[in-house]
Amino acid sequence: MLLDPAIGLDPQDMLETAEESRGDESYPDREAARAAKAESWAGVPAALVDAEVEAHLEERDGTWRWRYSRAALVAAWGEMAREAVVPPAGHPTLIMPATGADFVSEKWLEACRTELGEQLTVIPLDTGHMLYLERSAEVAGHLRRFLEG
Template sequence: MLHAREWGDPTAPALVCLHGVVAHGGRFRELAVERLASRFRVVALDLRGHGRSEWEPPWDLRAHLDDIEETVDRLGIGSATWLGHSFGGRLLLELCARSPRRVERAVLLDPAIWVPPPIALERAEESRRRPSFASPEEAIEARIASGGVALTPRSRLEEEMREHLVLSTDGRWRFRFSQAAVVAAFGEMAKPPPGFETLEVPEFLLVRGEDSGVVPNVLVEVAVDGLGERLSVITVPGGHNVLWDAFDETAAAIESFLDRRPAGAES
């Protein structure tokens, strides 16, 4: 069973969150506490190889989906609204294809729908180099220097370091994830995704960062062609981590989507 964080009334409708590689379920805390927990039971999972879940293999798509379904079953969650960021978005698409009855609505935050093999190789090689830091402050400065967080408030980076850094026996700080699991995930993201036209889930929201590049126009067009009016697409300022760079815009788009009457609901 995966490690799970929860916010909100446990008897409220469930909303399950899936994070991306090198991340953790705590990334959804602000969204849950400030925007969603008043009306949803928000559950955020740590994927295998990440955070406080088990790190041992296998790390392929099937294993991740098995973990996710086992965990929500044990938590007593049947059908739910689902939200996935990056690799979590790809896993959500796979879940929509494999177990559509579990998914009432799907929110895709800058999803890694498909990563071209050359880029997947580059990212996998990069992930093999595990940085360490003398302090959380050094980790923040390194993250800023690496780029991609120009619009991210420093307070969010400080919270990230408190949650995600672990002090190792050598006195250095490292992030709480398995490098091997991340390498494996990039291999899985290079596989063709499910065909959008085959997905039976009634409603999708796709939020992408205008400076991200993870969801290029061609993939948006493929999604629109496959899903038609079932898909809403919103572009927000900033990069890949839309909950960091454009929290208000992203949260507003999610709330607006969730405020709609579900397709097929009785009047």
Template sequence: MAVLHTHSFGDPAGVPLLAVHGITAHGGRFRRLAEEAWPHRRTLAPDLRGHGRSTADAPWNVAQLVQDLADTLDAHGVAGPVDVVGHSYGGVVTLAFLAAHPGRVRRLVLLDPALLLDQATAQEAAVGNMTFEGWSSPEAALEERASGVAANGRDAVVADLAEHLSEGEDGRYRLRFHVPAVVAGWGEMCAPLPSLPEPRPTLLVAATQAPFVHTGVRVGLAALLGDALTTAEIDCGHMLYWERFDETAALVAPFLA
């Protein structure tokens, strides 16, 4: 049993909500959504295995991550069904969580999920993570990370690096994640969609400037979820809750109300 390091936001007495981050990320990224879009909820946002301040021990497959989420909810006294939000790789993990524990999910939000990833993209990303030598300084990290999002996402990048950037023994700066766990995660993103014995109301929010929610994902989720699926789009990059916070909150909060 592994209890993940968990960021808790909002009202401790509120209705619980589980938020699951993407690859190389951490649960702290949900702070603004939790505190501004649904502050009345008790948001639990764990660092996945191999990420942030959670254990880096193997195995790193989705089945283990799903079990980690169940164990973590148990440790926080959350027994009944909860609303679940997953971004990117978190969408892969939360969909698998629904498949394994349908009785523990009330509603599901998939924020630009990285499902059915093509092999070439996954391999390129994994090799990039394995060969990355780190940044020379926090300023260099900020410059590169901020260049990957719209200008209005820069403040979010600053806050993220304050929490998620660490200096290694070699004096280089890297995000807090375990490279083997991340490499395993890229492979898991290529897996087929799971079967869902009991679909739940699901909101899919696609970032139209990102490549992740392609036709195969849309068709696959529609077949999997049927009338339980609601779809929406935001004209932005993959970090939609950084680049288009208001639009993201305006879609997700009413769905979870």
């Protein structure tokens, strides 16, 4: 089950994104941090943005920062630039691309269709990349039906 998998992305774009990710990201207060998260998570319900703030925002040295490893984030952008691998034949696969994001290429989906045939299910969702947050119940329903198969 692949939810808008960010794989096989343009290496130059990923290098630029990784470089941007290295810089310090801090906010003067919780409200500014929450507003930035809400903007980057357009479509995600306010309650889930609030939960993210509660779980992952911390005050350090007089400013507010998200609690995550910048080194891990830079490494992740590099992994997303690797060639996209098609799931192996014989494995039922569900792919849910977010049509409001551009992480899943039609070329890769076609390669998946060729390799997997009837064992591939593709369910595009009209959401941004955070589809599991934007449409939690709908995504969960698709996952449940796929698993019950």
